[in-house]
Amino acid sequence: MKLKLKNIQGSIVAPIGFLAGGVFCDIKKLGTGKGSNKGRKLDLALIVSETPATVAGLFTTNQVCAAPVKVCVERLKKKNLAQVVVVNSGNANACTGKQGMADAREMVSFTEKTLGLSTGRALVGSTGRIGVTMPMDNVRAGIMAAAMELGTTPAHADRATEAIMTSDTKPKQIAVEFLLGGKKVRIGGICKGAGMIQPGMSPTGARPAALPHGGLHATMLGFITTDAAVEQKVLQAALTEAVANSFNRITVDGDMSTNDTVLVLANGLAGNKKFKVQSSEFRVFQAALNHVCLELAKKIVRDGEGVHRVVTVRVNGAKTIQDADAAARAVANSALVKTSWHGGDPNWGRIIDAIGYSAATVVEEKIDIGYSAPGAKKILWSLKRGQPTKATFKQLCAAVAPKEFELHINLNLGKANAVMYAADLTEEYVDFNKGDVTDASSLGG
Amino acid sequence: MKLKLKNIQGSIVAPIGFLAGGVFCDIKKLGTGKGSNKGRKLDLALIVSETPATVAGLFTTNQVCAAPVKVCVERLKKKNLAQVVVVNSGNANACTGKQGMADAREMVSFTEKTLGLSTGRALVGSTGRIGVTMPMDNVRAGIMAAAMELGTTPAHADRATEAIMTSDTKPKQIAVEFLLGGKKVRIGGICKGAGMIQPGMSPTGARPAALPHGGLHATMLGFITTDAAVEQKVLQAALTEAVANSFNRITVDGDMSTNDTVLVLANGLAGNKKFKVQSSEFRVFQAALNHVCLELAKKIVRDGEGVHRVVTVRVNGAKTIQDADAAARAVANSALVKTSWHGGDPNWGRIIDAIGYSAATVVEEKIDIGYSAPGAKKILWSLKRGQPTKATFKQLCAAVAPKEFELHINLNLGKANAVMYAADLTEEYVDFNKGDVTDASSLGG
Numbered sequence: 001m002k003l004k005l006k007n008i009q010g011s012i013v014a015p016i017g018f019l020a021g022g023v024f025c026d027i028k029k030l031g032t033g034k035g036s037n038k039g040r041k042l043d044l045a046l047i048v049s050e051t052p053a054t055v056a057g058l059f060t061t062n063q064v065c066a067a068p069v070k071v072c073v074e075r076l077k078k079k080n081l082a083q084v085v086v087v088n089s090g091n092a093n094a095c096t097g098k099q100g101m102a103d104a105r106e107m108v109s110f111t112e113k114t115l116g117l118s119t120g121r122a123l124v125g126s127t128g129r130i131g132v133t134m135p136m137d138n139v140r141a142g143i144m145a146a147a148m149e150l151g152t153t154p155a156h157a158d159r160a161t162e163a164i165m166t167s168d169t170k171p172k173q174i175a176v177e178f179l180l181g182g183k184k185v186r187i188g189g190i191c192k193g194a195g196m197i198q199p200g201m202s203p204t205g206a207r208p209a210a211l212p213h214g215g216l217h218a219t220m221l222g223f224i225t226t227d228a229a230v231e232q233k234v235l236q237a238a239l240t241e242a243v244a245n246s247f248n249r250i251t252v253d254g255d256m257s258t259n260d261t262v263l264v265l266a267n268g269l270a271g272n273k274k275f276k277v278q279s280s281e282f283r284v285f286q287a288a289l290n291h292v293c294l295e296l297a298k299k300i301v302r303d304g305e306g307v308h309r310v311v312t313v314r315v316n317g318a319k320t321i322q323d324a325d326a327a328a329r330a331v332a333n334s335a336l337v338k339t340s341w342h343g344g345d346p347n348w349g350r351i352i353d354a355i356g357y358s359a360a361t362v363v364e365e366k367i368d369i370g371y372s373a374p375g376a377k378k379i380l381w382s383l384k385r386g387q388p389t390k391a392t393f394k395q396l397c398a399a400v401a402p403k404e405f406e407l408h409i410n411l412n413l414g415k416a417n418a419v420m421y422a423a424d425l426t427e428e429y430v431d432f433n434k435g436d437v438t439d440a441s442s443l444g445g
Numbered sequence: 446m447k448l449k450l451k452n453i454q455g456s457i458v459a460p461i462g463f464l465a466g467g468v469f470c471d472i473k474k475l476g477t478g479k480g481s482n483k484g485r486k487l488d489l490a491l492i493v494s495e496t497p498a499t500v501a502g503l504f505t506t507n508q509v510c511a512a513p514v515k516v517c518v519e520r521l522k523k524k525n526l527a528q529v530v531v532v533n534s535g536n537a538n539a540c541t542g543k544q545g546m547a548d549a550r551e552m553v554s555f556t557e558k559t560l561g562l563s564t565g566r567a568l569v570g571s572t573g574r575i576g577v578t579m580p581m582d583n584v585r586a587g588i589m590a591a592a593m594e595l596g597t598t599p600a601h602a603d604r605a606t607e608a609i610m611t612s613d614t615k616p617k618q619i620a621v622e623f624l625l626g627g628k629k630v631r632i633g634g635i636c637k638g639a640g641m642i643q644p645g646m647s648p649t650g651a652r653p654a655a656l657p658h659g660g661l662h663a664t665m666l667g668f669i670t671t672d673a674a675v676e677q678k679v680l681q682a683a684l685t686e687a688v689a690n691s692f693n694r695i696t697v698d699g700d701m702s703t704n705d706t707v708l709v710l711a712n713g714l715a716g717n718k719k720f721k722v723q724s725s726e727f728r729v730f731q732a733a734l735n736h737v738c739l740e741l742a743k744k745i746v747r748d749g750e751g752v753h754r755v756v757t758v759r760v761n762g763a764k765t766i767q768d769a770d771a772a773a774r775a776v777a778n779s780a781l782v783k784t785s786w787h788g789g790d791p792n793w794g795r796i797i798d799a800i801g802y803s804a805a806t807v808v809e810e811k812i813d814i815g816y817s818a819p820g821a822k823k824i825l826w827s828l829k830r831g832q833p834t835k836a837t838f839k840q841l842c843a844a845v846a847p848k849e850f851e852l853h854i855n856l857n858l859g860k861a862n863a864v865m866y867a868a869d870l871t872e873e874y875v876d877f878n879k880g881d882v883t884d885a886s887s888l889g890g
């Protein structure tokens with residue numbers, strides 16, 4: 001399959017017929033009249049399609065699941081068309097009981113009314129403090145203000161992107177253009193997330209046996225727009241596949257949030273012919289969506305809280321996919337492995353130790369461990385069949401010195417593979433997350 | 446049951462007929478003639494019973510399992526009597542292949558010869574670097590030197606204790622005396638461990654379904670002596686039960702070592718009558734052994750690498766023991782929960798998040814979360830039935846301010862309980878474990 005993706009500007013407003021906006025409406029209730037601008041970043045975003053769009057989504061499998069997630073799951077079950085997503089940062093609307101559910105419902109219905117849309121056309125995402133009810137007067141004011149400033153320029157998308165950020169230090173955006181059945185179509189996306197990051201999302205938030213009990217909480221949110229015409233079922237299939245290989249393969253700290261959400265809206269304005277799953281057009285669309293999701297997911301790991309190094313953990317040769325996944329996650333979440341990455345220490349002892357205690361079936365005498373540059377074919381093996389190679393300590397140190405590298409683990413027991421995009425564990429992560437108890441707003445992380 | 450335990454001096458040499466010794470034999474091959482004494486702590490210990498003793502053991506369930514563990518498992522299968530344990534620090538003899546097995550066998554047979562014991566009487570434990578073969582000349586010299594300086598004073602036990610330490614900052618010892626069937630008997634113990642600590646040990650090193658895939662590596666080693674007369678089967682039953690509620694309930698960093706080992710030797714010199722499982726004598730012995738193991742295990746958590754705060758995580762009201770265990774481990778190993786403990790932050794949002802993504806079945810609207818002082822009955826609840834209580838942030842901060850406190854989680858779904866003894870995650874842990882790559886000796890952690 002030849003897929004030519006062209007990177008373009010504008011992220012979520014790059015596809016035809018999408019508008020965005022972001023405002024500050026003081027979700028954290030910092031109050032007014034204070035001298036400091038600390039924390040006064042934008043905190044409410046609208047992402048709007050001019051015409052009703054098919055929509056697909058994936059949601060946290062955490063059993064403690066926030067109200068906005070429940071509202072989205074409900075609405076997606078009805079296979080409604082959607083036209084707007086309202087997203088706030090600063091408050092997760094999680095563990096907020098009946099009031100939280102009422103507030104999430106009010107967010108979608110108020111948004112629908114403000115934009116003059118039919119009932120059921122809005123979806124909602126939230127991220128921020130847990131256990132604090134939403135400041136609904138501020139939210140309503142924010143929705144009205146954001147509706148007033150909607151627009152189609154990259155600057156509008158930038159404002160929406162800023163509005164969904166929490167501990168993120170960088171905005172995370174992408175847009176690509178490609179040919180689908182002879183028509184030019186576009187996919188754009190934005191996301192946020194930096195800590196409480198090991199998503200394990202499913203279409204209904206229910207846990208399939210195969211999903212990791214992994215996870216996020218500065219929460220991982222992703223919003224994708226496309227002007228491709230895609231039927232709901234086809235869109236859900238493509239998103240499920242794309243997320244399985246991107247957002248569900250990342251970990252910063254092994255914690256899965258109550259609010260993780262990825263939504264994709266497809267408004268069809270590019271005018272391509274609809275297509276079926278497994279058609280050649282589907283494969284093209286899938287590949288493009290995979291690319292968008294993976295690039296966004298990697299941006300989350302790179303911008304993870306206190307992260308210095310990003311490591312792609314590739315496990316090959318497992319007996320089953322579950323084994324490959326278990327071994328990759330054990331290594332990617334081991335405190336000792338992660339601190340050694342931080343130290344630039346090629347400590348294969350800690351790696352094989354984590355493989356050994358993982359739920360995967362492994363045989364010590366068959367395990368290979370090696371390193372490569374990202375995407376490079378040449379692997380420097382530190383361990384072959386459970387025994388140290390002749391690679392020198394200096395060579396191994398050089399292999400783990402770059403800001404990004406790949407760790408290759410071959411279990412030599414079968415044909416199943418898995419990959420995890422992981423981060424090191426640094427003093428800065430600890431310092432950032434130990435919180436500031438002089439401020440009750442830290443409650444709920 | 447009335448059990449009166451008297452704390453006594455001497456740890457492993459407190460029971461009648463036990464001797465100990467520790468020497469420096471340069472296991473790390475630091476060489477001689479250097480000015481610095483850095484790292485020149487004692488590194489080889491012998492623990493000896495004057496007469497053959499019954500022996501029971503538990504070993505890491507890590508599939509990557511060190512040679513000394515394999516040798517012990519082999520020997521315990523034969524239900525041999527034992528008379529000596531040889532233990533070294535500085536080298537784990539793990540991932541050392543056939544040479545490693547030969548070296549572990551040589552360690553036991555050389556020890557037997559040196560002490561004039563029959564074949565099969567020695568056991569072995571190792572901790573330290575992974576993937577480096579043992580310096581057997583140094584080991585043999587150490588065994589001979591330690592054999593020369595064996596003795597029964599507390600100072601001898603202190604030297605053995607020092608010799609098994611790695612990143613430990615404090616020696617970990619205990620001894621108790623109590624009445625068993627009218628006779629005074631004693632149990633003594635020493636242990637080591639500070640990082641790579643979440644043991645999941647079983648009698649054969651094989652994984653029962655119920656054991657956590659948890660774990661250690663500066664490795665957890667525990668050696669217990671008693672002059673009680675206890676049949677091998679009874680001793681194994683008692684140790685399995687005691688470890689299940691102590692060493693297998695601790696976590697520092699969630700990593701399980703390749704070398705975790707607990708051994709108990711019972712030489713019978715106290716002269717009590719032998720007893721059956723479930724007899725009243727058994728219950729007395731079990732309670733005393735539980736106490737010894739739990740006190741030693743807690744010392745490991747308190748001395749964990751960079752640990753500032755120790756938290757007892759109590760999960761009650763789970764549907765099954767597996768659920769209770771899964772919820773307790775998820776909370777105890779969450780990077781976000783652990784950093785909040787470090788910060789003195791009563792962040793129940795992170796706690797309920799971890800409970801929600803654990804493998805346990807939970808219902809958000811039923812979860813209670815609260816705090817107490819160690820052993821205190823009064824609990825300050827921060828969350829009841831999934832909703833914040835009226836406890837103030839200041840009150841909650843005060844509850845998590847002490848160096849040790851208990852976290853109470855009630856799932857309100859059933860009657861199963863579990864406890865984990867856990868530690869916070871600090872900048873010092875990261876700094877310590879990121880290693881010093883100017884020194885190849887860090888390879889293998």
